[in-house]
Amino acid sequence: MLDIQQLRNDLDNVVARLATRGFAFDSAAFTALEQERKTVQTRTQELQARRNASSKQIGIAKSKGEDVAAIMAEVAGLGEQLKADEERLAAIQWELQKLLLNLPNLPHDSVPVGKSEEENIEVRRVGTPRSFDFEIKDHTDVGTPLGLDFDTGAKLAGARFTLMRGQMAKLHRALAQFMLDTQTEKHGYTECYTPYIVNADTLRGTGQLPKFEEDLFAVKKGGQEGDSEPLYLIPTSEVTLTNTVRDEILALDALPIKLTAHTPCFRSEAGSYGRDTKGMIRQHQFDKVEMVQIAHPGQSYAALEEMVGHAEHILQALELPYRVVSLCTGDMGFGAAKTYDLEVWLPAQDTYREISSISNCEAFQARRLQARFRNEAGKTEWVHTLNGSGLAVGRTLVAILENYQNADGSVSVPAMLQPYMHGLLKLQTA
């Protein structure tokens, strides 16, 4: 959520910056609404003040045993007008709130301006793609004989669900363990176990609601009926980790808070029909190790760079070639002020594919969350929130299957993962 003060004071600039992300803001409607708000709010508060004063007088008079009929008569007419104004004001505030909740974040000055992913900027490439002296297979063909089972996944739950067996399932688990151990032991994040199902308030806090309900899975309790709000499966543990500071005023020295969790993520992938239908790239359920930082505003961009490094560390440890991309204004997510993507090399696709996305949301989520800290001057101030994958486990598995495949159909286990696989060097058919 943007700062409504900023909209009031610097509207043209806000409109221009929103436009860079392809968002057309109706400033005329906003201005009209604001003007009415001002009139009605002032009038309402005046009436409230008069009513409060009179009521106080009645109290004083009664305690002295004086006659209160005169004052009572004075207040009598106030009620109706006040009620009408209060209702109108509430309606206007609701409109403004709705408008605000649907505005995306303003891009940081350093973000390249562009319409789509075509205009993202490559920041650096790390690692050299391996050259193969045999006909390579994609992860589906490599993985299927080794325990990756799309047919059974589909039988159990539908398209975009996968079952893993044996060594494949173990490798998947090893990856998550390795990532979690790295982020906690090497990079100082506190490991968390979080709910996988959350309420609507939580999703409003991080910005998935109200605008992106169709991307979520909703669940209802047994016997739940009527129109009470449903619960939702988390699309990422960014949601739960970031919401831990909702409605909090943190001490200055509590910052930064660094949290990590390994959780499944559930996404309905509405609107992506036909994209990545084959294989494990785009699933309704996937595991991810997430990093979240709650940072001091003065430190948040340093934290962003640091987190990119934390995610890169995993790819480097696994010796997977990748590149770092700075997303342009048109490709960034709703709440992000600046985002880096990490893209891993997939030889069968002959391209780099997103495996991590790391964003600084600045105060955008904090305003929704009412997440503040007490600054150096003792004043409350919004925290900055950052989140990033470190990494997406399923896509990392895909990258390993493709990059570590051998001519005989086996897949070598990256050195760093071998301890997690009890020394197993290769995935191969029995």
Next chain:
RNA sequence: GGAAGCGUGGCCGAGUGGUUGAAGGCAACAGUCUUGAAAACUGUCGGGGGUUUACGCCCCUCGUGAGUUCGAAUCUCACCGCUUCCGCCA
């Protein structure tokens, strides 16, 4: 699922219709004292919003929402959350 109870400021805890945003205590912060610290004493001390060049003035907020009333932390209703006991249960 059944029964009972409870939600007040950073924390504890008074407060059952009237000059109460709320006693008291703890914590925190500033100052006096001290070589320094502690103790003691003095003061400050929830959050959000409107308006104002500013000082200030005003509004909202006692789990959330609605209601009764000139006036609600206090009365009514609904919802949410927590605790305890019973049942069920990984």
